[in-house]
Amino acid sequence: MFRTDLANTEHRKEQMYMSEKFIRAEEVAEVMEISVAYAYKIIRKLNQELSDKGFITVTGRVNREYFNERVYSVNPPKKKAGEE
Incomplete structure (x- = not known):
């Protein structure tokens, strides 16, 4: 394998890992059976x-694990004092 082939292979592995790590609006829309526009609003x-908790976020994508936790969780997150 040439060096560029190896670099391309590594790049594809990274892209696959990231696509597994994050969920995009199109997939959110499909999973939740909503419009893509509303999926962006949810994201x-x-x-x-996540940003309020100090995490770095990416526009148009959300961490898949956090999405699953918030959408499918039986126990919703606790509200802060003074929130409805």
């Missing part, structure tokens, strides 16, 4: 929650 909300 913005989840990313804001």
